[in-house]
Amino acid sequence: MESTARPGGRVRDERVHEYPDPGGIFASCGQSYRLFRRRHATAVVDFLLHQLPRAPRVLDLACGPGTLGLDLAERGAQIVGVDASQEMLDEGRTWAGQRGLSEAVKWCCAPADEVDRLDGIGSFDGVVIADAFHWLDRERVLAALDKIVRPGGFVAVVGYRAPGTQREWWHPLLVRLREKHLGAADLAGPATAYIAPGVGHEEVVRASPFASVRVLRADYQRAYTLDELVGLQRTFAYSSAATLGVKQDAFETDLRTALRIVQPHGTFTTTLQAAVIVGHRP
Template identity: 30%
Template sequence: MTTCSGGPAADSAAFGEALFGTTTAEYARYRPGVPDAAVRLLAATLHGVPAPVLLDLGTGTAQVPRALLSVVPRLAHVDLVDVNQAMLAQAVAELKEAAPGACSVSAYVGEAHTFTSQPPGRGPDLITCCRAFHWMDRAAVLEMADRVAAPHATVAVMGDGSLWTHDAEWTGALRELIQTYLGPDRRAGTRGSYATPGRTYEDDLAASPFSELREHRFPVARAWTPKTVVGNLRSTSFARPKLFADRHEAFEAEARQLLDVHAKNGVLREEAVFTVLMARRPGSSS
């Protein structure tokens, strides 16, 4: 069963469009997935829960729920939350294909902190947020999580940066090329420039009801090609096609040439660290 709900959907959809546009195909195809070790870590939090409920914030195209379904087939319900309506539609389709009829799915169009449980009283056992926490009102999100989550619930905030933040010769050259087209600041869709959060996620969690915190770090090695890098850029807030207007075709041509020069045997290497912050209410750990 799939249901859809939301808060001020028009405003939320506009917010999501401003950041990422409607490039759901590129997002689904070119965004890196969740490392297997991280998926197993998340799955372990649901051990002993007979019919788990998952709440995935900033779900994008549902990478986290799809990965979890492969190792926790007994998931009973998944709540998907995102401000981008097109991505939510893609996410629901992906989940229905991954587990047809195995669990119910609800899609909520809106900012994460405005989410309310549907139906009330069946709180999530696991709340996940992957590569999206920096876009949110983090204190308000954690207050919402405290209202809706089951007493034993875990909040998992995770991510590994992006090609903008990765420190390598080829990503540095690519970043400089983007800046020649769009200016020195990192763009945040059509909303302007990206502002780095004023405090760490660890501080956010420590100040929240979910202050019992553990950090887990998983090294990740990725092999990109010029084609997959360009596809990934189309899905980002800092290099989506609309930002370049009629210069996007020229940018992509230059980007492909630059990446071809830096690629070794057609491959561009990325060495990243996928970090998972696992947080619980004090005293709730089993």
């Protein structure tokens, strides 16, 4: 899709409608997300902390169970985690308690584009949106964040895999199995089709109030056992237990069989490139 946006201007997105139930996209994913999603690369956490003052106040938006926010809390940040899924927030509270971080994190259930209207939300030194920006109404979210990010603060869009870089080598196998059991369309949870963003995240950030951009890209390795890789599929909206329903057992049986064939020793490793897009006001 072409765009003629200039810094600070508007980017037209191809989304034709919003998700009717954003909190339901990741139904059934909460516990699996906490157990099987990998934490972000150390270079990502270090880079974000380098942008922040000491003892910062950080908003983890569309936080899930706090996969990134809790790592920042362990390094001294005060975190507010906001997500549309109460299930995810409940898992976040559990995880924070296990890590001794209950006092460092506040949890709020709300759609991302309404975060500026939450009672007592206050202001923030930085906002992180990790592996979630593609689910959001990005323009509306950035406009809302402009109201609550302090002068000199930032918005950071974090992805475990930089757009356009190579996916995990087993990704085509997963796609074929999803198509076998669910059909060709990517799903946004049990009842909704995925709406692909029309333009890249960096372009959207550059056209927002946070138009002064710096980008980190960092290589790192990921490794999974067979059980972990199967469990990881339960964390995705398009292959969650709620989405697969009665097909889950058959899907996971086929997945285990295929993975054992391609990797009999049961260890699955790959090199990925993380991406962090940090936008400040000009």
